[in-house]
Amino acid sequence: MLLLGIDVGTSSIKVSVVDAQSQKTLASAQYPDTETAINSPQPGWAEQSPEMWWEHTQQAIRKANASGSYNPKDISAIGIAYQMHGLVVVDKEQQVLRDSIIWCDSRAVEIGNQAFDAIGHEKSLSHLLNSPGNFTASKLAWVKENEPETYSSIHKIMLPGDFVAMKLTGAITTSPSALSEGVLWDFKKDELSEDVIQHFKFEKALIPEVKPVFSEHGKVKQDVSETLGLKAGIPVTYKSGDQPNNALSLNVLRPGEVAATAGTSGVIYGVSDQLVYDQESRVNSFAHVNYASQEKRVGVLLCINGTGIMNSWVKNNLSGGQDYVAMNEAAEKVTIGSKGLRILPFGNGAERMLNNKMIGAHFHNIDLNLHTQAHIYRAVQEGISFAFRYGLDIMRENGMNPQVIRAGQANLFLSPLFAQAFVDATGVPVELYQNDGSVGAALGAGIGSTVFTTPEEAFSNFNPVKLVEPKYTAEYEPVYQDWKALLMNQLNKK
Structure with a gap:
């Protein structure tokens, strides 16, 4: 079938x-x-x-x-x-x-x-x-x-x-x-x-x-x-x-399990069996696909509007025609911290995790004698990773403390640099899988049509293709704190 x-x-x-x-x-x-x-x-x-x-x-x-x-x-x-x-x-x-x-x-x-x-x-x-x-x-x-x-x-x-x-x-x-x-x-x-x-x-x-x-x-x-x-x-x-x-x-269906995506927007999504909510609505809670009155399954969602669209904007406007693979290879030659260049990637509408403020995207500390396209490429991927870290800390405030995050090997997670920066910034290992949204929708159709008797049966052959573990957390922490200070300064202007 x-x-x-x-x-x-x-x-x-x-x-x-x-x-x-x-x-x-x-x-x-x-x-x-x-x-x-x-x-x-x-x-x-x-x-x-x-x-x-x-x-x-x-x-x-x-x-x-x-x-x-x-x-x-x-x-x-x-x-x-x-x-x-x-x-x-x-x-x-x-x-x-x-x-x-x-x-x-x-x-x-x-x-x-x-x-x-x-x-x-x-x-x-x-x-x-x-x-x-x-x-x-x-x-x-x-x-x-x-x-x-x-x-x-x-x-x-x-x-x-x-x-x-x-x-x-x-x-x-x-x-x-x-x-x-x-x-x-x-x-x-x-x-x-x-x-x-x-x-x-x-x-x-x-x-x-x-x-x-x-x-x-x-x-x-x-x-x-x-x-x-x-x-x-x-x-x-x-x-x-x-x-x-x-x-x-x-296969994130049970309480405590967490997934992430990094496409046009960026998301961390965890499952809870409680009716949890953030007092400031910086992260949001929705009924998960397996929510039922008798068995609550709530998806706690952190959404960052400005992630992959920031990388796409740089590709379309600043790369000189390079594709993502060439951009990633160039960025990997730059050291952690991008020689002081910091980028806030929030240029795609109001950000819920920033209390619905629309602060725009920002480039900080550009040195015209030092920074090149490659530094911009890396600073963008680091800035996106730091945005995820900032949001994950909000989720932690609300009781979501993942020990591992599952993600599809797609979009920004195709970049080894980004995957490693994400892991090092958040301090959480990532399991990468080949499944994507359209495959998930197909498997969902199988569950809905009872081809699979249980959701677990739909994932009986489900295994990660790669595990990315923290390597440079200590090196990234001061860079993140510097980035966060710039974000706080920008938020205080609004």
Whole structure:
């Protein structure tokens, strides 16, 4: 039996086809090959077209099918992972009413802050596990306040993965995990949050049917199956935000287990069996993929907007056409600390771990007679590593103390320099795995369709490809403290 996983990323769509019996990936494809642009109509705004996601999804599936390594008719279930927190709105004909306001958009911060005050800080934290902040509910409130004609035409709201599932099946569903990432779920009552709905005066009818993450979310339509070469009626049996899904793909399901990613944004994601929350909402808690009323599994998420996008910006603007491999090789020739050059990588919207402040990216201590491109490359990777360390220390304050972190060997973790700097800055070993988000989505489809009787069975052949252990922690500590002092100085200016 074959499983199709779709990962709706910010930069591209990736799909993988996995053989359920062996858990081996038969084919993977990405579309487009270059990074998809984020539209920014105003400073701090970030939007993408949902119809573009659907077009790219179809292209990626066709590309995988063209590999000839499997028969598309043998695919029996589909799983979807997606960039979290984005708002998609459609009318009764399932037509998109506006571009999606995506995860790194900052326009709704103040709306969320006002809701936090109105609902009450303690009640918000104990019931929602978060401040409404800049999440999906606040984005919808922004549309309601600023685009009333659009709001009045909304039939259903959804997250990016819900939209792709709708295009595949015609069905619109959501889950407790999805609602929690939109800050619309009451963990104490295990139901849609009346406090949020009443505060923003939303109509409950806007919320899709709520189903478990691992369940049937519709069947592939006849016309779609013909277009994509699939069997009609294949069920979509799994939908998850990218970070809970990344944790699933790394077999991070039990309390105390921790995963990390370093793509456009950077994330550390740990699982708890308690309804934990940060008093300042610098890290956020959401229902994990295996959350259930009788068995709480909460994902504690540190998200740093400015990580891989900082590395990408340097590549596109300062590398002179070098690729990431050449940049990494050049950076490795520079000593730890980059000869005093320090870079704060926070140039991609408001940072939750910095109390929703938008401080921008900063280069410090540039010596025009000393520093070269190679120093910039290394300082960027060190600055990103230090951002992870700063965030992990916040997670430690909230009881998350990982002994090992699991990560996919992808994006920034393809750089040996970054992987080692991350380990040395945080003091925590990292196990690297080949699995990625699209493979995790495929395995999730297998769990949701009961091909696997337990989640553990989906990872029976799961082993790390590399272990990175601390080597230079002592050398990195004073460099980190110097970087942190610069960050504190910048924060105090805001």
